[in-house]
Every structure is written in C-alpha cells, then in structure tokens.
Amino acid sequence: LYWLRPVLSSDVTNTQSDAESILRFQRARLLLSGTKLWNSLYERWCRLYRTIQFCNEDCWWFPHLASRGRHDNNPIIQSQVTTLADQGNDAMDDSSVESSNMDDVDEAAPMSANDAGGDALASTFRDPKMARVLTVVPQAMPFNRRVNLFNSLLESDKLRTQDETAAFRQMMMNIDEGEEAEISGRERVTIRRDALYSDSKQSLNILGKRLRKKVQVTFVNKHGQEEAGIDGGGVFKEFLDDLIKDAFLPQTVREEGNEGENGYHPDFFSVTPLQTLKVNTTFDGNNAILSNYEFLGRVLGKSIYESILVEPQFCLPFLNKLLGKQNSLDDLKNLDPEYYKNLKSLRHMSAQEINDLGLTFELHESATTTIDLMPGGSAIPVTKENVIQYIHLVSHQKMNVRGSRQISAFLHGFRDIIPAQWVRLFSAYELQKLISGDDAVKGIDVKGMMSVMRYSGGLHPSQPIVQWLWQVVEEMTPGQQRKFLKFMSSCSRQPLLGFGSMVPAPCIQQTRLREDDHGNDVAEGLDTGNIRLPTSSTCMNLLKLPKYTSVEMLREKLLYAIESASGFELS
Numbered sequence: 001l002y003w004l005r006p007v008l009s010s011d012v013t014n015t016q017s018d019a020e021s022i023l024r025f026q027r028a029r030l031l032l033s034g035t036k037l038w039n040s041l042y043e044r045w046c047r048l049y050r051t052i053q054f055c056n057e058d059c060w061w062f063p064h065l066a067s068r069g070r071h072d073n074n075p076i077i078q079s080q081v082t083t084l085a086d087q088g089n090d091a092m093d094d095s096s097v098e099s100s101n102m103d104d105v106d107e108a109a110p111m112s113a114n115d116a117g118g119d120a121l122a123s124t125f126r127d128p129k130m131a132r133v134l135t136v137v138p139q140a141m142p143f144n145r146r147v148n149l150f151n152s153l154l155e156s157d158k159l160r161t162q163d164e165t166a167a168f169r170q171m172m173m174n175i176d177e178g179e180e181a182e183i184s185g186r187e188r189v190t191i192r193r194d195a196l197y198s199d200s201k202q203s204l205n206i207l208g209k210r211l212r213k214k215v216q217v218t219f220v221n222k223h224g225q226e227e228a229g230i231d232g233g234g235v236f237k238e239f240l241d242d243l244i245k246d247a248f249l250p251q252t253v254r255e256e257g258n259e260g261e262n263g264y265h266p267d268f269f270s271v272t273p274l275q276t277l278k279v280n281t282t283f284d285g286n287n288a289i290l291s292n293y294e295f296l297g298r299v300l301g302k303s304i305y306e307s308i309l310v311e312p313q314f315c316l317p318f319l320n321k322l323l324g325k326q327n328s329l330d331d332l333k334n335l336d337p338e339y340y341k342n343l344k345s346l347r348h349m350s351a352q353e354i355n356d357l358g359l360t361f362e363l364h365e366s367a368t369t370t371i372d373l374m375p376g377g378s379a380i381p382v383t384k385e386n387v388i389q390y391i392h393l394v395s396h397q398k399m400n401v402r403g404s405r406q407i408s409a410f411l412h413g414f415r416d417i418i419p420a421q422w423v424r425l426f427s428a429y430e431l432q433k434l435i436s437g438d439d440a441v442k443g444i445d446v447k448g449m450m451s452v453m454r455y456s457g458g459l460h461p462s463q464p465i466v467q468w469l470w471q472v473v474e475e476m477t478p479g480q481q482r483k484f485l486k487f488m489s490s491c492s493r494q495p496l497l498g499f500g501s502m503v504p505a506p507c508i509q510q511t512r513l514r515e516d517d518h519g520n521d522v523a524e525g526l527d528t529g530n531i532r533l534p535t536s537s538t539c540m541n542l543l544k545l546p547k548y549t550s551v552e553m554l555r556e557k558l559l560y561a562i563e564s565a566s567g568f569e570l571s
Contacts, residue, residue, distance in 0.1 A: 001030065002031070002129070002132060002133055002136075002137065003062055003065070003133070004064075006129055007024075007027050007028045011025060011028040014028075035136060035137060038137065039137065042139050046316075046428060046429055047333070049429050057143075058142070061141065061142055062133070062140040065141045065142070067142075075125055075126055075127065075149060075152055076124055076125065076126070076153060076156045077125070121134070121135050121421035121422070122134070122135045125149075134146070134425060135421075135424075138424070138425045138426070139427065143426075144497060146425045147497060148497075149425065150426075151307065154305060154307070161213055162213060162214050186214045186215065187213050187214070187216070188215075188218070189203040189204065189216070189218070190220060190226075191217055191220065192220045193220065193221055196242060197265050198265070200247075200299075201292070204298070204299070205291065205295040208298075209416045211302055211416065211417060215236055216235075217239045219235065234489070234490040234539035234540075235538070235539075236490075237306075237308050237489070237490035237491050237538065238486070238491075240299070240302065240303055240306070240308055240310070241308065241310060241311075241490065241492060243299060244300070244310045244311065245311055247268065248268070248269050248277060248300075248312040249269070249312065250270060251267055252271075265292075266283075267280055268280055268283075269312075272335055273336055273338065274334065274335075275313070276313050276314055277313065277314050277318070278314075278315045278335065278403075279293075279406045279407055280403075281402050281403040283406065290405060290406065290409040293406045293407075293409040293413070294409045294412055296410060296413065297409070297410035297411060297412065297413025297416075298413040298414065298416055299413075300414060300435070301415070301416065301418045304417070304418055304435065305417050305418060308491055309437040309491060309495070309496060310435060310436055311436060312435070312436065313439065316331060316429070317332075319428035321407050322411070322423060322428075323420075323424055323426075323428060323431065324424065326400055327396075327399035327400055328399075329344075329391065329392055329395040331399055332398065332399060335398070335399065343394060346390070346391060347388065349387075350384070354383060354384055354387055355383070358381075360381055361374050361377030361378070361382065361393065362378045363394055371397060373393040373394065373397060433496060436493060437493045437496050441494065443476070443482060444484075444485050444494045445498070446473055446474050446481070448494075448498055450470055451500075453506050453507070453508060454505050454506065454507040454508075455507065455508050455510075456507055456508070457509040458510050459509070459510045459545075465510075465545070465548060465554065466508070468548070468550075468551040469508070469558075472555045472559075476559075480562065484562050487536055487543075487562045488538065488541060488542075488543045489536075489538055489541045490538040490539075502541055504540055504541055507542050507543070508542075508543045509543070509545065510546075510547055511532065511535075511544045512532070513531060513532060513546045513547045514530060514531055531557070533561045534557060534558055535561075
C-alpha cells in the first residue's frame with residue numbers, strides 16, 4: 001500500500017461507484033486503518049524497548065527499504081530545506097500520534113498525516129514514495145538510513161547558515177590590505193571556565209536562530225588569561241560538551257571534582273527513579289526561570305545540529321515532548337515505575353477497598369499544594385465507577401500538565417535550531433541515540449577505531465609504539481577510554497554511525513620524544529631536555545604521539561595527559 005502499489009491521495013476522496021474506484025477506495029481505507037494500528041503497535045514496542053521486546057527491530061522495516069538504495073543518493077531538494085528550516089514551529093506544539101484522526105478519510109490523505117509540517121517535510125525529498133514513508137511510518141526504514149537522511153537535511157541547511165565562501169574572500173582581501181585575518185560571519189564568544197554557564201547564556205541565548213551559524217569560542221582560564229587553543233571546531237566541541245554536562249546534570253550527579261568550579265546555577269533537571277533526567281517541576285515557571293529552559297533547548301538543538309554527542313539521558317516522556325507527542329498512562333512507567341504500578345493497581349481493587357482509601361479527584365503536588373483534577377475535584381470521591389477516569393487524569397497531570405511551561409520554553413529554543421518535523425523521523429528512544437549515541441557501547445569501540453585510524457610522521461600499524469598504544473587503550477576503563485576520545489576529538493562519545501563517519505578521519509602523528517625548555521625539538525639520541533606529553537589537534541581529530549621507548553612510558557604519559565583536564569594549555 002505504501003511502496004509496491006502505493007495508494008494515491010485521490011483514492012481517499014474517490015466517490016465513483018465503478019468496481020475499480022470502489023477497490024481503490026477500500027485500499028485507501030485499509031491504508032489509513034492499517035497505519036493507525038501499525039503505529040500504535042510501534043508506540044507500544046518503543047515503550048517496552050528497554051524491558052521487553054516482543055519483536056526484533058528489523059520486523060518493522062519494509063523489505064525494499066532495509067538496505068541502502070538509489071533513494072539515498074542526493075535525496076534532498078535544497079530550496080525546500082531552506083523554506084522548512086525557516087518556518088515557525090508553533091503549530092506543532094500540541095500535535096501527537098494519538099490525536100491524529102486517521103479514521104476520517106474525508107479530512108486528509110495519508111501523505112499529509114493531518115499535519116502541515118508533514119507536508120513541508122515531504123516536499124524536501126525527491127522521491128514521493130519515500131517522502132510518504134518518512135512522514136507517516138518512518139520506522140519502515142532502518143535507523144541508520146534515517147540518520148543519514150537527517151544528516152542530509154542538516155548539511156543542506158548548513159550550506160545556507162554556515163557558508164563562508166564570501167567571508168573567506170573578504171578575509172583574503174583584508175590580508176592584501178594589511179588588515180587582520182579574520183573570517184566574518186561567525187559568532188565569537190569568550191567564556192570564562194569558572195563562569196561557564198552564566199557567560200554562555202549571556203553570549204549565546206540572544207542569538208536565537210542565528211545559533212545555527214558557526215560559533216568560535218575563546219576560553220579564559222581561572223587566572224584570567226586567554227587559553228592558547230585556536231578554535232577550528234575542536235574548542236567549540238569541548239565547550240558544548242562541558243556546558244551541557246554542567247547545565248543539564250543535577251549538582252548531586254556532576255563529577256565530584258567539578259562541583260562549584262563553573263559557577264552556581266539551580267538544577268534545571270532532576271533525576272527519575274530510572275536514573276534519567278526530567279524537567280525540575282519544583283520551579284514555579286516564572287519568566288526568569290523559563291529563559292534558562294529556552295536557552296537549554298537551543299543548546300541541545302545546537303549539539304544535534306553539529307552532530308556532537310553529549311552525556312544526558314532523558315526520560316521517555318520528555319523525549320516524547322520533543323517529538324511533539326502527548327504522553328499517555330503507559331508512558332508513566334518510563335518516568336516512575338513504582339508510582340505507575342501503584343496507580344494501575346486501583347483498577348483491580350474492589351469498591352470497598354477504593355472507598356477505604358478516601359481518594360478524591362485532586363492531586364497533592366507538594367506538602368502545601370493541591371491540584372484539582374477536574375472542577376470541584378476535591379469534593380468528588382473516587383469510586384469503582386470512576387476510578388478509570390481518575391487514573392488517567394492523574395497520569396495526564398503528572399505527564400503533560402506538570403512542568404508544561406518549562407517544557408514549552410525548552411521546545412521554543414530547541415525548534416529555533418531543529419525543526420520539529422525533522423526529529424519526527426525518529427521514535428523517542430531513537431532520539432535519545434541521536435542525542436547521546438548508543439549507550440549500549442561502554443567506553444569506545446577500540447577495534448572500530450583501529451580499523452579507520454590513519455598514521456603520519458613515519459608511523460605504521462606494524463610498529464611497536466602503535467601496538468603499545470592500542471594495548472594501553474584496550475586496558476583502559478570505559479571512563480578513561482572516553483577521556484582519551486575527548487582528548488583527541490573534544491567529544492567523549494563515539495560517533496553514532498561509528499568511527500568511519502568521523503570527518504576528518506582520526507589520525508595519529510609521531511613527534512619527537514624530547515623538547516628543550518622553550519618547546520623546541522631535541523635531536524633523537526640525546527638524553528637532554530624534557531620528555532613530551534601526548535598532545536592533540538582536536539579540530540583535526542589528530543593525536544600527536546611522542547616516540548616513547550617503552551609501553552610503560554607511553555601508558556604513564558598518556559594517562560597523565562587525558563586525566564589532567566588541562567584544557568587547551570597542555571604542553
């Protein structure tokens with residue numbers, strides 16, 4: 001119905017009475033009803049993904065879409081991406097799969113999915129069949145292929161927002177005239193490491209949609225001196241990684257050594273019983289607080305826009321909100337399993353047991369705050385007849401009403417960078433992978449990194465020093481492996497599509513073992529001077545490895561370098 005003999009939009013509204021027209025209309029009805037059922041089953045599969053998988057992920061794939069095909073080559077219409085990226089997203093805020101009226105065939109054809117945003121997204125793809133699949137049943141295509149298409153959308157948008165051809169030409173003219181060599185068009189910010197959050201919010205939040213442009217960061221150390229690192233992309237990656245850790249993780253779960261060093265700010269997110277993050281609902285949602293959530297939405301959107309994987313793991317109900325979906329009772333299990341279990345147990349109680357609980361249609365938000373679940377709810381007792389209504393009202397209050405102002409502000413910032421329609425290519429758990437990578441991988445995939453690593457400066461994979469390096473990396477703890485990756489690339493999480501997708505490809509360059517007190521090379525064979533530490537050019541994913549003479553020396557120096565957290569001043 002979608003791919004081999006696709007239903008046409010005209011079939012839905014066909015009123016002719018001949019046999020062929022009736023068959024086409026019945027196929028259209030089957031498409032609409034089947035899509036609603038199939039998407040409902042997929043929503044349930046996603047809710048159970050971390051506990052019980054009642055089928056494998058590949059069961060959802062259309063056979064013709066299971067592997068890369070001609071549709072992956074130049075799939076995007078550039079002009080349509082520009083239009084879509086500039087559209088407002090306010091109309092998307094209240095949409096949801098559950099609210100789609102797919103039974104009413106007179107309202108819309110399946111390609112629109114009752115969603116103007118779906119039409120806009122569909123228009124960006126060259127192949128109309130693929131456009132319909134991606135806007136209505138995206139799970140029919142494997143995740144990695146959808147990630148590639150999502151990256152195509154990003155790259156097409158960056159041709160407009162980050163094109164520096166004209167700016168580079170102007171810079172060359174300035175050089176000819178003896179002026180400073182500086183590329184215009186970039187947003188430049190100076191960030192004090194001991195005021196990371198406040199400086200970042202003050203400098204970046206005012207940019208709004210202009211945050212899609214390239215941002216060049218200069219760090220100022222705790223002594224008030226600018227760090228030596230020149231931002232060719234690596235400094236910004238480290239900045240964004242550190243900012244998101246500081247801003248999203250509650251104080252109680254931040255790394256012990258970092259407490260207080262980035263300046264104080266309240267915890268904007270709290271930890272659920274499943275050790276995931278949810279919006280901190282203890283705030284009253286005043287405008288001063290909401291501006292922080294709007295900023296955090298832009299920051300998270302920027303990390304996705306630049307394909308920088310970050311640490312936070314969000315609860316499924318929050319991710320549903322990022323997708324523009326309403327949460328239902330069954331989503332409560334992914335927020336607080338114990339509360340969900342106790343709430344659902346009311347369904348199986350007798351009338352007397354429910355009466356003995358003395359419940360009314362109100363919810364105690366705190367020791368001093370009570371919310372009516374319906375008008376006059378505090379005077380309406382919960383009975384066997386209305387207990388189902390009570391359960392769903394409690395769930396709705398906790399999942400969709402509580403913290404809604406903070407979430408709305410977050411979405412406003414997030415959609416300044418990432419249009420709502422783009423992330424709808426993914427389910428909630430897939431969106432988490434898009435944010436932080438595959439959490440099933442502990443540390444890094446060392447063999448995968450080895451397979452794509454390049455070598456320069458006279459290095460070759462057969463040399464002892466290279467074999468020592470990989471031996472040391474394999475022996476590291478998962479935490480140390482991520483620090484090694486961050487030392488080399490400024491990002492502690494490996495690429496979502498593997499190390500083969502890193503641009504530029506990772507490389508190890510051999511350098512002289514010793515240097516004098518001024519940082520100059522000392523000729524090989526001399527025992528004078530200082531033994532160098534490993535260094536890196538993070539914008540090039542380049543590790544500069546001195547020519548160590550033993551595996552013990554390499555281990556000592558490498559671990560010291562990655563554990564020192566010296567920013568861009570290490571030598």
